[in-house]
Amino acid sequence: MKEDKLDLEYIFKRYLPDRFEREKKERISGEIIENIKSKLEKMGVEAEPMLVGSQSRGTELKNSDLDIFIVFSTKYSRKEMEDAGMEIGFEIFPEGTAKYAEHPYVSGIMEGVKVDIVPCFRVEMNRKIISSVDRTPLHTQFMRNAMDDEMRKEAILLKLFMKRQGIYGSELKTSGFSGYVCELIILKFKRFNSFIEYVSNLKGRLIIGDEDRTSKFNSPVVIIDPVDLGRNAAAAVSEGNLSILKTAAKFYNLNPCNFFFTFDEKIDRINRVERGTYMCLIRWKRPDIIDDILYPQLELSERNLKTLCETSGFHYINGYVNLDGENMEILIEMESGHLNRIEKREGPPVENQNSISFIRKYLDSDRRSRGPYVENGRVYFDLFRDETYFKDIFFKNIQKINFGHNINRLKGEIIFEDRLEKIRETRIYEMFLNFQRPVLPSGEYLNKN
Template sequence: MPDELYREVLERIKPSAVEDAHMRSVAHEVIDKLDSEAREHGLDVYTIHVGSTARDTWLKGKKDIDIFLMFPPDTPLEKLKEDGLRLAREVSPRFEERYAEHPYITALYKGLDVDLVPCYHVEDAAHIQSAVDRSPFHNTYVLKHIDGLHDEVRLLKQFTRGVGVYGSELRTQGFSGYLCELLVLKYGSFDGAVEHGAGFKRGRVIDIEGHMDKSVEHPDPLIVIDPVDPKRNVAAALSGQKFCEFVDACRRFLKAPSIDFFFPPAAEPMKKGALEGLLASRGTKLLAITFKTPDIVEDTLYPQLRKAEDSLAKLLERHEFKAYRTDVWSNDRSAIVLEMLVWELPAIERHLGPPLDEREHCEKFIEKYPGAYIMGCRYVVDIPRKYDTAVELINAQLKSCGLGKHVCASIGQGFEILTNEKTLELGPEFARFLTKFLRAPET
């Protein structure tokens, strides 16, 4: 079964000869163009093709290429930026300037997005001057060791995509393509990676080159030491949640291999009637605090959204409300989403006073609260609850939560609390998100 299954998966994910030839042709043309421009401007710069398209581990349908402009290590940073962007702009009149650790250009060339990234050509990864300087070393290492395992990497990439744990960006916090490549190099095949993955425990260390710098602590669920940098954990972006989801998926796949692990059925948008029935059967309430999405990149947005999610959950807990599950979602509008177990409380709450042996404090407490009484050898008093619904509390105190700079500014301009079926007003993509968020049973 698995061999037939793998053949079927590869037929769907392996680029055709035509796709591959086009990708390589574009890469060569861009490199020739950039090298020629560098010579014309008298710059000591050369260009290389890196990433999965250079290593032949990319998946069908990929529309972007990574091209790095290699500058001498003694080039001043400002000159690298200036000359690098000037050269990159020559590739195509259709380009966009983007920012990571430093600026780069994404140019549209013959139907492909070409990322043109200036970096330093350093002696080894121990002397990098910016994070992108490692990429050429990653490229060299994988090309040297992959030894016919290209399709095994493709299988692992598609598997992690299918089970929802692919992508090291902060929105996903999952497995990078390079991490997938290293797991296949370590275990020799897709099967090997999955078999070992099923047995992973938090804190697992994988050190292919046996050169881990033990002076560096890695508090991550999975530690995969970069073969080109003994101080770096390639899996540092992987969250504990995605790590555990991967382990679970490996175990389930080994018990019952299926195409659905690679190509799961698309989540159906939650319908109004189904949502009403599900919440009624559970006895829970759905809240979505929505606001305009700040105009920032996702790797800046999502940490702020998660900070807001965590801060709001703690605010609710301090006031005796209880969320069953929480998450964040973003499109044109963003939302902090909560399924509430307790969203309404009695009109009174108990206010604790001092213990009886603190006589002076007790007298002041009784003077302030004549109706105080003894419970457990201390004074207590029943007082009106300031916020007896979660919605009232959020409306009053959301802006006082830890929100992150841009999310705080957006919420400051106005937010809305949608409840239950009203949350579907956020649109069909949010409705699909709800199906997964609520772990809705298949119909």
């Protein structure tokens, strides 16, 4: 492995499609487009098939999917457009699957290549769009003209770099940089290295575009979309992912090397000594709902569980969320799953009349262990708790916890596990232990530089 050297030829060879793959995809997409055209003609529908996505812009990686849109005239209703689009999709892929983004679409496989056939409306640049899907053909048209081959290679490097750090992709599960955003960045900075240099010293937000347009956005990353000047193309990027980018860029500058572009090696340098903490795993069977709807609810649930921990007196350390084809899972780590029998209960300031009712409430109560006493101008009691185990407190509060609209319905189907020997056997535990952002080469040779 040449992880510790920079060898762009090696990188491109490894991650760009070879001549065989390119020719095969050109042939497949050409055939499908011709096929759609003739079907549209036969149906007398005013619409046009179009290859979109990274493939159409020349910035695709090895084994990428094909995205073919059918762009309908706006004279059709939404339903007419969707019905015709799905009909054609299923004619081409009789075994295909119906999927749902903003419009429904059909996904199929041809000669081992995954192909999505997506109906949308024709819109003009900077005109009111009907849905964000309709914008995609504009991105293709724009980017094809704007980039030369040199810039396409730089954009590919940036995409690989983002991918290595786990911050590539605008879906909510990742909240990262889309391929289109990477390309817009290269349009502005021309060279991958210039951008990395810039972002490694960046304080605060990443902003690209005229100030009179960018100033109305508050997101951590603001990049004006040239095909829709009122839109922030990078609205999906989270603050955490910008932070990861900044840090990774600093380390790339110290030691530019292949490591930062290569990502299918298994990282496993984890020290397996016990952490000595308490963990609990909350799991549901995944309902038939897409990632972009479930993932934000899982994150909300994780935040609300953190709040439950902290308000109940536990000491939260880490949380981790996993969403895969089978399960939705939340792993919570805290210092202990068991509270002291007593809690130190803070009352009002002594100068406040409420201090009287606070003292009255607990002075003769069975819950009183000790007090009242005064610290820093406030009244305190040491009180006995009713519940001391996290598991009990979790189930006692389960009706009050907001897991989000869809997951709330599954409160009765929660699988709760807090036996460490069981948790250690799960995949989420492995993922949690191995989680690392930024992803960095071994410190051993980092320190050599």
